[in-house]
Amino acid sequence: MLGATIGVAVALGAQSAMAEMAIKFTLDWKFEGPAAPYVLAKKKGYFEEEGLDVTIDSGNGSVGAITRVASGAYDVGFADINSMMEFNASNPDRAMKSIFMVYDRPPFSLFMLKSSGITKPEDLIGKTLGAPVFDASRKLFPAFAQATGLKLDDVKWESMDPPLREPMLVRGDVDAITGHYFTSILNLKAQGISKDDLTVFKYFDYGMDFYGNALIASPDMMKDHPEELRGFLRAVVKGWRDAIADPAEAIAALKEVDPLISTDLEIQRLQMTIDENVVTEVTLKEGMGQIKTDRMAKAIDQVSLAFGIEKKPTVGDLFTDIFMPGQKDRMLK
Secondary structure, three states: OHHHHHHHHHHHHHHHHHHOEEEEEEOOOOOOHHHHHHHHHHHOOHHHHOOEEEEEEOOOOHHHHHHHHHOOOOOEEEEEHHHHHHHHHHOHHHOOOEEEEOOOOOOEEEEEEHHHOOOOHHHHOOOEEEOOOOOHHHHOHHHHHHHHOOOHHHOEEEOOOHHHHHHHHHHOOOOEEEEEHHHHHHHHHHOOOOHHHEEEEEHHHHOOOOOOEEEEEOHHHHHHOHHHHHHHHHHHHHHHHHHHHOHHHHHHHHHHHOOOOOHHHHHHHHHHHHHHHHOOHHHHHHOOEOOOHHHHHHHHHHHHHHHOOOOOOOHHHHEOOOOOOOHHHHOOO
16 A cells, blocks of 8 residues: 555656746846846745746846847746847847836946046046947947937947956046946945945936846747746746845855855845836836836837837837736735
């Protein structure tokens, strides 16, 4: 009888394992603070509870994440929706859609040392700005220029690899740099530069009402696995909810994946992401995930200008909420 019981248990376990759907998920960047909520959701079994076996891989930028999903190599990706818009314009036959907005407020920013004397956008005229060529804030600078009355030839650009960006600002090789707020602030801190030593122009504060990073899904996932996508999103919100409540727990889970990260640094980065990009008046009231149609339409106008997109997409071309969990499942608290 005992042997029969064990046999049934093994069979049930096999069936359960077979019932789990494998999903490959790509991040936009390395295993840093903003990745922790997804890792925490996996560690705490939230994906498993939805019948999902999720693999989480690091990335090398939003464009890379978008390309991975568009090619079908990954099922879901975390990437900047504005970069996705540019990708769609260049690849209409492989156009992607976002299914869930994560960064309700974008992290795009410009950074200057206070000693530079730059205090307002017009002070950038004649200056040299630095950033990697693929940096989202650099690519969106034309929209910032239009919003602030600058011309594109008012500034010169210096390109460099990401690890050299902040050191070049500190050395005075460039007058300003562009980057994600939570990245450059902390990288400059590691160079001995505090926030009090900096002047920061956050694009959001200059009439650029963009959205930021979102979750995108492959066409096959959207077509064949709508319920699994809803379950994936429910699990993601649980991970973010727990990370907001206890950032240290989230970073502890992240450190199990990448033991080389600095715990203190990544707690700061995650907290900054939470405060600056995820928890807003809108998401506190309405939950994560959704967008405002009029705000996205304005962003499309601004991004189309920045990227030189002649055939502007509609909001429906870029975002769908048909996989969105109910509001209760999207609340952050």
